[in-house]
Amino acid sequence: MRKRKSVRGTHRADAVDRERFVKMSRAGADGLQETRREGGNRPSGNKATVVTYSDEFAIQEVKELAKAAGYTVEALITQKQVVKSEYGVGVGKAEELKEMMIQNGSKTIIVDERLTSSQAYRLATVTQAEVVDRERLILNIFARRAVTTEAKLQVQLAELRYEMPRARDAVRYSVKGEKTGFMGLGEATVDVKFRALKRRMATIKEKLVKAQSNRTIQRVERRKLDMPFVSMAGYTSSGKTTLFNRLASETREESPDLFTTLTTTTRAVSFADPKKKVMLSDTVGFVSRLPAYMVESFKSTLEELTYADLVLLLIDASEDQESLSIKLESCKDILNQLKVDFKKILLVLNKVDLLEKRAGAGEVEGGSLFEGFSTVKVSAARGDGIHQLKTRIIERTYPRLEATLGKAQRMN
Ligand SMILES: Nc1nc2c(ncn2[C@@H]2O[C@H](COP(=O)(O)OP(=O)(O)OP(=O)(O)O)[C@@H](O)[C@H]2O)c(=O)[nH]1
Numbered sequence: 001m002r003k004r005k006s007v008r009g010t011h012r013a014d015a016v017d018r019e020r021f022v023k024m025s026r027a028g029a030d031g032l033q034e035t036r037r038e039g040g041n042r043p044s045g046n047k048a049t050v051v052t053y054s055d056e057f058a059i060q061e062v063k064e065l066a067k068a069a070g071y072t073v074e075a076l077i078t079q080k081q082v083v084k085s086e087y088g089v090g091v092g093k094a095e096e097l098k099e100m101m102i103q104n105g106s107k108t109i110i111v112d113e114r115l116t117s118s119q120a121y122r123l124a125t126v127t128q129a130e131v132v133d134r135e136r137l138i139l140n141i142f143a144r145r146a147v148t149t150e151a152k153l154q155v156q157l158a159e160l161r162y163e164m165p166r167a168r169d170a171v172r173y174s175v176k177g178e179k180t181g182f183m184g185l186g187e188a189t190v191d192v193k194f195r196a197l198k199r200r201m202a203t204i205k206e207k208l209v210k211a212q213s214n215r216t217i218q219r220v221e222r223r224k225l226d227m228p229f230v231s232m233a234g235y236t237s238s239g240k241t242t243l244f245n246r247l248a249s250e251t252r253e254e255s256p257d258l259f260t261t262l263t264t265t266t267r268a269v270s271f272a273d274p275k276k277k278v279m280l281s282d283t284v285g286f287v288s289r290l291p292a293y294m295v296e297s298f299k300s301t302l303e304e305l306t307y308a309d310l311v312l313l314l315i316d317a318s319e320d321q322e323s324l325s326i327k328l329e330s331c332k333d334i335l336n337q338l339k340v341d342f343k344k345i346l347l348v349l350n351k352v353d354l355l356e357k358r359a360g361a362g363e364v365e366g367g368s369l370f371e372g373f374s375t376v377k378v379s380a381a382r383g384d385g386i387h388q389l390k391t392r393i394i395e396r397t398y399p400r401l402e403a404t405l406g407k408a409q410r411m412n
């Protein structure tokens with residue numbers, strides 16, 4: 001009884017809450033300007049309470065995502081279902097959350113799923129807190145990490161795609177609150193606001209098309225050099241940049257934080273035979289439950305994978321079967337969306353050095369998960385298996401290239 005009363009009690013402050021929600025939506029919709037002003041550094045040092053699924057993988061991952069977005073996790077509650085109810089969480093949980101947050105001083109609830117705007121609104125109303133869903137959380141990380149102009153544009157595009165349907169709902173709430181139009185503004189102003197959002201989206205897309213055509217020109221130029229293209233893909237933190245640095249003698253940033261790399265770096269690399277060079281690219285990492293519009297927004301960066309002759313798909317082989325399975329399936333799903341031919345994949349089982357510390361040393365838990373793929377075990381950090389990997393890269397790319405060259409010569 002006490003629980004229900006408290007939830008209803010909060011509803012009485014509905015008008016004030018609606019105002020807060022509308023302000024929050026506005027902060028989101030205008031987030032692009034904020035990103036530009038603060039160089040993408042938001043939020044920082046914020047205390048958050050997290051709602052996620054009860055499995056260990058989800059718990060660990062959301063904690064790392066929250067950390068990468070600048071939050072400190074004060075408390076974490078788990079649920080079997082995260083998005084089924086009116087608030088995204090059950091009514092009882094919503095109230096539990098509110099009390100928990102008063103105790104721990106956090107002002108943000110991170111819900112590890114995609115919330116509808118009505119769920120976010122209701123949860124924000126009941127708890128009097130800022131509500132950040134999984135997609136917003138990932139966007140916040142991207143916004144913090146984006147350094148290059150292209151990466152910033154891609155993040156801005158993804159943010160607009162996230163905000164548009166929510167801005168539409170904010171209008172509905174505004175109307176329900178007896179204020180016509182968007183965020184308490186008149187209908188005409190709503191139209192103006194939406195048109196402005198759409199225009200911004202069109203401008204960003206235009207700029208990205210330019211970035212994309214520059215890439216295409218670069219790719220065509222590189223093709224003239226008759227070098228095979230090798231691209232690295234994999235879950236965030238699987239060790240792509242560490243391997244790239246080792247193979248290309250580079251010093252790009254590698255870190256245990258999620259989404260360290262947001263842009264593509266390409267280098268011409270030669271292994272044992274200086275005549276057999278390959279173009280090697282490192283790129284942005286993947287994460288599970290990544291919506292299609294985010295993949296689409298990062299298309300100009302991820303496109304390297306589509307054109308690659310060989311894709312090195314990195315897996316952190318030191319993880320347990322469940323993590324391996326979730327991560328590999330997520331990667332396959334995204335590579336599928338990018339229309340990557342799976343025959344071009346070489347599965348690189350990285351971090352094998354960590355397996356030695358375990359009981360049953362040396363064995364990767366993947367087993368049947370890797371069926372259908374050829375695999376190679378390496379430690380990008382320590383150097384194990386690197387010679388074998390280089391040999392495999394050349395074996396997999398040069399026969400194909402030589403066949404293409406031979407065909408071209410025969411045609412001339
Ligand atoms: N023990 C061990 N750690 C590794 C190995 N390879 C990478 N790491 C560590 O794993 C973490 C992630 O490495 P990165 O190279 O930044 O991973 P990434 O795939 O580029 O990550 P994102 O750019 O965030 O997608 C870092 O702390 C690395 O030091 C390895 O072979 N063994």
Ligand SMILES: [Mg+2]
Pocket residue numbers: 240241242253254260261283
């Ligand atoms: Mg990286």
